[in-house]
Amino acid sequence: MLATLAASDWDRAKASLLLQRAGFGGTPDEVDALAALSPAEAAESLLGPSRLVAPEPPAFLSEPDLKETLQSERSKLAALSEKARAEAKKEFAQFAKTNQRRHLTELRGWWLKSMADPVRAAREKITLFLHGHFATSYEKVRSPYLLYQQNCLFREKGYGLWSDLVLGVAQDPAMLIYLDGTLSRAEAPNENFARELFELFTLGEGNYTEQDIQESARAFTGWTTGTGSNNKGGLQFGSRPTFKSVAKWHDTGSKTIFRSTGIFDGADVVRLALAQDAAPRWIAQKLWRFYAGWSAPEPLLQELVKEWQSLKGQIRPFLMAMWTNPNFYDPVRAADRVKSPTEWLVGLCRQIGRPLPAPALSTYILSQLGQILFEPPNVKGWDGGIAWINTASITRRYEYGSWLVEGTQGLQKLGSLNMVRVAAESGAMTVAPPEISPEGMVVTHSAKDMDPAEKQAATEKMRETIALSPAPVASIATSEQRQNPEKLLTAMATRFLAGETVSADLRTRFQQAAGEKIPFTDSAIRKMILAMVQSPLYQVT
Amino acid sequence: MSDHDLKTRREFLRTGLLGGSLSWTLPAFLSRTMDSLHAQADGSLIQGVTGRDGNILVVLQLAGGNDGLNTVIPLGNDEYRKARPTLGMADSVALQLDPKTGLHPALSGLASAFHEGNLAIVQGVGYPNPNRSHFRSTEIWATAVDSDKSSTTGWIGRYFDNACSGCDASVGVAMASQMPQAMNAATPTGVLYQGGGGGGNKKKTKKKSATSDPAMMTMEDDEDAGEAGGSIGMLSGPGSLGKLSALDFLERTEMDAKVSQQEIAQASAKAKNSVPYPGTRLGQNFAMVSRLIAGGMPTRIYYLSQGGFDTHTQQAPAHERLLKEMGDAVAAFLADLKAHGNLGRVSLMTFSEFGRRVKENASGGTDHGAAAPLFLAGGGVKAGLLGQMPSLAPKDLFDGDVKYNTDFRSVYATILEKHLGVKSEPILKKDFPTINVYG
Numbered sequence: 001m002l003a004t005l006a007a008s009d010w011d012r013a014k015a016s017l018l019l020q021r022a023g024f025g026g027t028p029d030e031v032d033a034l035a036a037l038s039p040a041e042a043a044e045s046l047l048g049p050s051r052l053v054a055p056e057p058p059a060f061l062s063e064p065d066l067k068e069t070l071q072s073e074r075s076k077l078a079a080l081s082e083k084a085r086a087e088a089k090k091e092f093a094q095f096a097k098t099n100q101r102r103h104l105t106e107l108r109g110w111w112l113k114s115m116a117d118p119v120r121a122a123r124e125k126i127t128l129f130l131h132g133h134f135a136t137s138y139e140k141v142r143s144p145y146l147l148y149q150q151n152c153l154f155r156e157k158g159y160g161l162w163s164d165l166v167l168g169v170a171q172d173p174a175m176l177i178y179l180d181g182t183l184s185r186a187e188a189p190n191e192n193f194a195r196e197l198f199e200l201f202t203l204g205e206g207n208y209t210e211q212d213i214q215e216s217a218r219a220f221t222g223w224t225t226g227t228g229s230n231n232k233g234g235l236q237f238g239s240r241p242t243f244k245s246v247a248k249w250h251d252t253g254s255k256t257i258f259r260s261t262g263i264f265d266g267a268d269v270v271r272l273a274l275a276q277d278a279a280p281r282w283i284a285q286k287l288w289r290f291y292a293g294w295s296a297p298e299p300l301l302q303e304l305v306k307e308w309q310s311l312k313g314q315i316r317p318f319l320m321a322m323w324t325n326p327n328f329y330d331p332v333r334a335a336d337r338v339k340s341p342t343e344w345l346v347g348l349c350r351q352i353g354r355p356l357p358a359p360a361l362s363t364y365i366l367s368q369l370g371q372i373l374f375e376p377p378n379v380k381g382w383d384g385g386i387a388w389i390n391t392a393s394i395t396r397r398y399e400y401g402s403w404l405v406e407g408t409q410g411l412q413k414l415g416s417l418n419m420v421r422v423a424a425e426s427g428a429m430t431v432a433p434p435e436i437s438p439e440g441m442v443v444t445h446s447a448k449d450m451d452p453a454e455k456q457a458a459t460e461k462m463r464e465t466i467a468l469s470p471a472p473v474a475s476i477a478t479s480e481q482r483q484n485p486e487k488l489l490t491a492m493a494t495r496f497l498a499g500e501t502v503s504a505d506l507r508t509r510f511q512q513a514a515g516e517k518i519p520f521t522d523s524a525i526r527k528m529i530l531a532m533v534q535s536p537l538y539q540v541t
Numbered sequence: 542m543s544d545h546d547l548k549t550r551r552e553f554l555r556t557g558l559l560g561g562s563l564s565w566t567l568p569a570f571l572s573r574t575m576d577s578l579h580a581q582a583d584g585s586l587i588q589g590v591t592g593r594d595g596n597i598l599v600v601l602q603l604a605g606g607n608d609g610l611n612t613v614i615p616l617g618n619d620e621y622r623k624a625r626p627t628l629g630m631a632d633s634v635a636l637q638l639d640p641k642t643g644l645h646p647a648l649s650g651l652a653s654a655f656h657e658g659n660l661a662i663v664q665g666v667g668y669p670n671p672n673r674s675h676f677r678s679t680e681i682w683a684t685a686v687d688s689d690k691s692s693t694t695g696w697i698g699r700y701f702d703n704a705c706s707g708c709d710a711s712v713g714v715a716m717a718s719q720m721p722q723a724m725n726a727a728t729p730t731g732v733l734y735q736g737g738g739g740g741g742n743k744k745k746t747k748k749k750s751a752t753s754d755p756a757m758m759t760m761e762d763d764e765d766a767g768e769a770g771g772s773i774g775m776l777s778g779p780g781s782l783g784k785l786s787a788l789d790f791l792e793r794t795e796m797d798a799k800v801s802q803q804e805i806a807q808a809s810a811k812a813k814n815s816v817p818y819p820g821t822r823l824g825q826n827f828a829m830v831s832r833l834i835a836g837g838m839p840t841r842i843y844y845l846s847q848g849g850f851d852t853h854t855q856q857a858p859a860h861e862r863l864l865k866e867m868g869d870a871v872a873a874f875l876a877d878l879k880a881h882g883n884l885g886r887v888s889l890m891t892f893s894e895f896g897r898r899v900k901e902n903a904s905g906g907t908d909h910g911a912a913a914p915l916f917l918a919g920g921g922v923k924a925g926l927l928g929q930m931p932s933l934a935p936k937d938l939f940d941g942d943v944k945y946n947t948d949f950r951s952v953y954a955t956i957l958e959k960h961l962g963v964k965s966e967p968i969l970k971k972d973f974p975t976i977n978v979y980g
Contacts (some may be wrong), residue, residue, distance in 0.1 A: 002624055008885040177703075180853050180854055180904065183854055183904045185903065187903060188902055188903025190853060190854075190902070190904060191908055191909075194672075194907075195674070199674050199676070200676075205672075205674055205676070210673070210940070226919075267894065269971055293787075324791050327588075335786065335787060335788045336786060336788075337787070338787055338791075356735075368735075369717050370719065377719075378719075378848075379675075382675055384721070385787070386787055386790050386791075387719055387720070389791055389794050390719065390720050390732070390733040390792065390794060391710070391732040391733050391734045391797050391801055391802075392718075392732075392733040392734065392798070393718075393733075393792055393796035394791070394794050394795055394798050395798045405718065505792075512615070536791035536792045536794075537788065537789055539791050540787055540788060540791070
């Protein structure tokens with residue numbers, strides 16, 4: 001059994017740390033509520049029910065199928081000249097692409113909103129971990145629908161058995177497209193998925209041979225998506241394929257994988273891989289590193305592995321065990337976990353009590369900070385930790401911190417955004433599908449066809465829509481604190497820095513921000529908040 | 542203002558909010574940076590350790606595993622044709638460099654550089670016991686240690702540690718979203734520059750709209766990448782803390798950001814590009830590097846990367862697009878350097894974590910391979926083909942992959958010794974023979 005924290009060691013600082021790491025942080029009131037419980041009760045209350053109460057699906061799912069929308073116009077293609085046909089096809093593709101982008105933006109906003117819901121935060125956090133672990137990108141999959149399905153898989157199985165989850169991922173249409181499973185045939189197995197399954201998802205480099213990969217690739221042949229794939233393994237616009245096992249594409253021969261020989265299929269490969277000694281070590285370490293922020297050294301890792309094994313790979317109780325383990329709160333490592341951009345954005349909005357920015361603006365902020373949800377940089381996901389921090393990203397964290405705290409109105413802060421694109425991706429510009437006129441001309445209705453004045457007005461409106469108002473600060477600083485700088489600093493350090501000791505440097509910045517006027521005005525309070533947010537300490541949790 | 546307020550404020554100012562001192566206290570590791578900044582202000586440290594007048598290396602990483610055999614193509618080679626029945630490039634379309642060797646037709650910019658005497662091609666570059674994992678092989682190239690060893694520092698990072706101690710962080714500039722693993726140093730050094738600021742940094746420049754509002758520039762989606770090679774975009778490795786805590790690292794990075802931002806803004810404002818660059822992200826990044834060089838940045842190493850080379854499926858169109866993007870950007874960069882009189886002191890090296898399997902697969906693509914050619918360009922290099930085009934005869938392959946004949950660390954050693962003028966052994970931890978590529 002992994003050691004558990006005694007109730008007497010449980011305090012406000014630990015509760016604050018847990019709130020940040022298990023979910024996306026919160027307000028001092030939420031910390032107080034957690035601190036009043038026992039460590040196990042606190043972890044349990046954050047985890048929420050074992051059974052998922054699924055969030056309402058994003059609205060785009062109930063939009064009419066894109067293929068149907070375009071059906072009547074597409075049927076006119078045959079009658080066109082070759083040149084007009086090519087032109088029309090291009091316009092259809094462009095229309096479909098703009099639509100997909102809009103859906104993707106909506107999907108991101110939908111997920112972020114769920115993360116910002118305190119009741120869902122922990123479930124969304126493991127979903128975020130799994131998205132990074134089983135990284136799959138829109139850049140190749142090209143289907144917001146399939147990425148939504150995969151996200152649901154992570155959310156639903158994220159508290160369950162690891163083996164169920166891995167098998168689910170191996171049969172997940174987005175993953176099958178991303179790692180070329182859809183193209184793998186008995187006569188030409190594609191090694192991409194098998195390699196990453198071992199290297200990144202379950203075992204780690206050095207724990208398998210090239211032969212294990214080649215033979216496993218054979219075992220996975222035949223696992224594919226139903227209709228809707230084009231010959232490049234990509235997806236036709238608007239299609240919604242599901243997992244399918246095609247017998248005639250499957251290699252039914254004998255395979256030798258991890259020194260076992262048999263007529264194996266994909267499920268056997270998952271089973272054989274997870275039975276390797278390296279398997280529990282790999283996932284236990286990854287979960288620990290994600291939540292604690294540092295790699296478990298050998299004795300601790302062995303304990304984690306034992307715990308994982310005694311729990312038979314059930315994720316929810318393992319999270320519980322990590323979160324109630326004393327090492328999780330090691331004071332020496334307390335400032336070693338760097339917030340990911342998503343944690344930073346959602347957490348800051350929660351702490352200052354403001355709603356999330358519009359989905360298109362959140363997407364922009366996260367992309368500039370290095371974490372584009374549903375578009376991880378590669379199959380390894382985000383490296384995380386200090387890799388989030390570099391001279392460019394830290395400057396941007398500070399800049400966007402000022403957007404969120406002081407607002408963007410009256411400032412040229414949003415000047416670098418492509419408003420037309422933002423507007424299109426937000427659905428603010430209604431764009432009708434292209435039409436083919438009786439004369440065989442292609443008539444488009446995209447934003448580029450709008451007259452300049454109309455376009456200008458639409459983008460101005462968009463600029464107003466996504467502009468951020470200054471953060472509400474009434475509840476952050478009481479009138480008593482506004483009279484008393486010391487009390488105010490303590491209150492703010494509690495809210496923003498998990499009660500960490502404030503360095504002399506930060507104290508100076510805070511003081512400069514405060515200005516001379518007492519009681520402090522809302523504007524001075526915002527400057528003080530910003531001094532906290534624009535500090536190295538705020539970037540860790 | 543009441544007396545009470547005044548008193549509070551006075552106390553506030555005198556003692557600091559929680560009794561701390563009022564001075565800006567810099568962590569110990571920063572004082573060295575500050576010292577070196579002061580020294581630079583005197584001008585005493587500028588010569589020698591910076592790239593202002595000295596030689597400069599530009600590294601271009603082709604992430605995902607570039608297909609070397611379809612980049613530098615063996616002409617009149619039956620084994621090549623047998624292994625690549627559909628993907629093989631016909632002799633007639635290749636840009637011939639010598640009777641046995643040609644370049645992919647998309648690389649016309651590089652072919653010109655070759656004929657003008659500014660491009661060397663080192664063939665068969667790799668390392669013993671090749672690893673076919675993107676991440677591990679990238680790490681091997683970045684850390685420059687044997688494939689069964691590991692290191693927390695990268696080869697460029699160790700160059701900084703050895704040859705540039707006391708330099709400010711901008712001695713290394715990476716045009717990337719994340720610090721490349723090769724730049725991991727014991728003392729974190731190197732800054733990032735991310736061009737543009739527009740969503741995704743992929744602004745197309747060829748399309749102009751009626752109004753001048755930059756927000757109105759383009760509506761069209763500019764992400765045509767993806768499809769083939771999509772699972773490997775950008776490759777980098779986990780960062781290295783050296784001996785710092787995460788918080789120390791954050792504080793240091795904050796300081797580096799403040800200093801380097803100013804430097805970059807000043808340098809890039811000073812110089813203009815003298816040739817047009819492609820509107821691609823890579824092209825624009827090269828344009829920026831050229832301006833920074835001409836503007837007198839103290840940078841010695843620039844690092845750029847291009848992703849998408851993991852062409853398991855439908856390779857031909859994707860690879861052509863990638864090579865064209867690369868070749869056109871590099872050609873513009875070389876021309877620009879030449880116009881500014883900087884070509885002689887700049888070397889550009891490309892690399893990819895591995896080449897690809899000799900035999901094409903059934904999905905119209907190629908799987909992970911081993912050795913491949915790399916490009917070295919610049920005014921100082923001796924143009925030509927170096928090393929040997931490896932044999933493609935099945936008996937000469939290792940597990941279906943090209944065998945290396947030049948260790949990549951020999952290329953590093955050559956650049957370090959002949960171009961950057963430092964001893965390579967302390968950096969590469971071993972003596973590697975140099976190759977004859979600098980005049």
